[in-house]
Amino acid sequence: MKLHLIILLTFTLLIACKSSTKPTITQQPTLDDYQIGETWVWKYKGVTTEGEVRSDGTDKRMIVQMNEGLGMTISNDTIPLTDIVKVDESETPKYDWPLKVGKTWKYENSWTSQDGTTGTQSQQAEVLSYQEETVEAGTFMAYTIKYTGKTTNSRGYNADEEEIWLYAPSVKNFIKLTQSQGDFLYVEELIEYSKPN
Structure with a gap:
């Protein structure tokens, strides 16, 4: 009887361990995942290796009602949420959904700044x-995603x-960004997250 009990306990523990190590896969958030009033606030700071502070402040985003549906406030703009959750068809996206540990991909981005500089x-x-x-x-449970390049x-x-x-995934956003670029270090961290009950 004791042997059967030991075998049963061992089997139960093995199943528990196996289920707890099951790889997590996270899909891209959809419109239904957001609520009016949901709010994120980050603090950010960018400093050169010589100690020059180039950026220092906070960034707040909130889900609001727009005429055409939900939107997210970003600085002085309000972006339709449909644009934010739109599937990125690029072969080199920022996030390659679904996310899972061990996944790799290439990210490429081209941009033009307000002064006309391209990069x-x-x-x-x-x-x-x-x-x-x-x-x-x-x-929070979070994925650590490392990007290296130029x-x-x-x-x-x-x-x-x-x-x-x-x-x-629970906040549908990043909670921390640490960026090292040449002689510049930039850190952005979530300091507040809330949503209506």
Whole structure:
């Protein structure tokens, strides 16, 4: 009888361990995942290796009602939520959904700044882990995604860069970004997250 009990307990423990290590896969958020009044606030700071502060402040985003549906406020703009959750058809997206540990892809981005400067980013991305991460806003299960590559622009700028993004599915957003680009270090961290009950 004791032997049967030991075997049963061992089998139960093995099943429990196996189910707890089951790989997590996260799909891209959809319109139904957001609520009016949902709010995110990040603090950010960018400093050169010589100690020059180039950016320091907070960024707040909120889900609001627009004439055509829900929108997200970003700075002085309100972007339709349909644009934010639209599937990125690019072969080199920022996030390659669904997310899962071990996944790799290439991210490329071209941009033009307000002064007319053009630039490109080319990075290799890898999902390193999915675990509890703590930031000022709290503790969340989050993916650690590492991007490594280069940024160049039309003014001759050329820098190696590394970005570590902590993406938390429960808040549908990143909770921390650490970016090292040449002699510049930028950190952005979620300090508040709330949604209506």
